[in-house]
Amino acid sequence: MNYSVDQIIKAMLILNFTRYLLAAAPAFLIFYVWKKKAWGFKKIQSPFPKNQDYYREIGYSVFTMLIFSMVGFFVVSGYVKPYTRAYLEVSQYGWAYWGLSIVLMIFLHDTYFYWTHRLMHHPKLFKYFHLVHHKSTNPSPWAAYAFHPLEAIVEASIIFLIVFLIPFHKTALLTFLLFMIFYNVYGHLGFELYPKGFHKHRIGKWINTSVNHNLHHRHFEGNFGLYFLFWDRWIGTVRADYDSSFDQIDEKRHQAKSLAGHAPH
DSSP, rough: OOOHHHHHHHHHHHHHHHHHHHHHHHHHHHIITTTTHEEEEEEEESOOOOOOHHHHHHHHHHHHHHHHHHHHHHHHHHHTTSOOOOOGGGGTTTTTHHHHHHHHHHHHHHHHHHHHHHTSSTTHHHHHHHHHHTTTSSSSSGGGGGHHHHHHHHHHHHHHHHHHHBBBOOOHHHHHHHHHHHHHHHHHHHOOOTTTGGGGGGTGBBBBHHHHHHHHHSSSSEEEESSSSSHHHHHTTTTTHHHHHHHHHHHHHHHHHHHHSSSSS
8 A cells, every 4th residue: 555755754753752652751750740759769860850851851852753753754655665674474484583573673773872872972973963862961751862853863773774684574663663762761761660689680780771871861971772781891881880879779779668668557
């Protein structure tokens, strides 16, 4: 079925705005509104951002979603789609590969993100590409897409690598895109969701956490990964204060449980 340009653009806008709102809005409402007082002491950085910070993050995120939508338009339209590795039927590769393709997308994106992220921290590029995102020194869920338009183009361009390198079914690509935004929101949540000691577990030490990324926003150095810490650990860019910072959050959560256990019923 052929779709008009207007229909494709509309579909891309709906997809990107819906993804962002589905991930960021509930996280914000739960942690920054509903449970703000009850859970506030467990926040990675104790103070909450100001309203003007939320407005800035949402404003830049709108521009990011417009750029993401335009990139999506080129990928699914006749300009690029005939040259991608898209396939129509899951049975063509099977469900096992369907799942594997999502894993490949995640690992490819993590590698792409690490190196482009480090590049955008170069002094000659930082203020033009990445400074806007780092205005959120104490990020909220809305910061997940708070990019300068130039950075948004860099972030969106991973999709070209994926569609040209990895055979994919559209539902696998959509699943990856949903995973991308939900993990991105978690990284900017300002609260840690992984359990006590996760950062030292034989598996957990390779997984990026909200504490890890929050340190990056606060100090502007180290902790460049997205989903994993493979590159950070291999290259030696994990911040020296990561373990102690995660331990501090564990202690806050332990104190919360102790207080809850001694509270009158």
